[in-house]
Amino acid sequence: MSKIISLIQILCFILLLLIAYRLYFPPKANWTAEQQRALAITLRTKGLDLQAAKELQKYLSDYPVPVKERPGVCVTIGNIYYDKLDFANAVAYYYRAEALDPTFANDKDVPRRVVDSLTKLGRQKEAAAARKRYTALDPSLDQKEEVKNEKEPEKPAQDENLKEEK
Numbered sequence: 001m002s003k004i005i006s007l008i009q010i011l012c013f014i015l016l017l018l019i020a021y022r023l024y025f026p027p028k029a030n031w032t033a034e035q036q037r038a039l040a041i042t043l044r045t046k047g048l049d050l051q052a053a054k055e056l057q058k059y060l061s062d063y064p065v066p067v068k069e070r071p072g073v074c075v076t077i078g079n080i081y082y083d084k085l086d087f088a089n090a091v092a093y094y095y096r097a098e099a100l101d102p103t104f105a106n107d108k109d110v111p112r113r114v115v116d117s118l119t120k121l122g123r124q125k126e127a128a129a130a131r132k133r134y135t136a137l138d139p140s141l142d143q144k145e146e147v148k149n150e151k152e153p154e155k156p157a158q159d160e161n162l163k164e165e166k
Contacts, residue, residue, distance in 0.1 A: 033063035053080040071097040087117035
């Protein structure tokens, strides 16, 4: 009889532990990775870019995002910060994308934005090193930069014209 009472006491203790665990650690809502990403996309389309970046960060940290998709998500977050002129966070996410997939850094505008962000942060040496590194990975990037520089009008000449008009 005492064995039965001891067994009942142990079962009651285990039950109390389970109840306490549920009270302190309630189950997460049935929110899927797809819903999390959809929320971020909705926020971005509604112009709530910084909130979208936070939701994408949560998407990366809380859900099993496929390895091939992670660099693209990081670049998207970097682009949001770049557009909001938060160049330090932009560079951090571009570098994260590059760490996840070194070949991904040569896609799209990532190299130009990294160099531009570093320049705007006042880190000219790092910007020059990044430009050199990206050009070594893809020599056509240097040609794209040269073409871009040729298309841009010279700003000092415009400044002189403004001074003369005054």
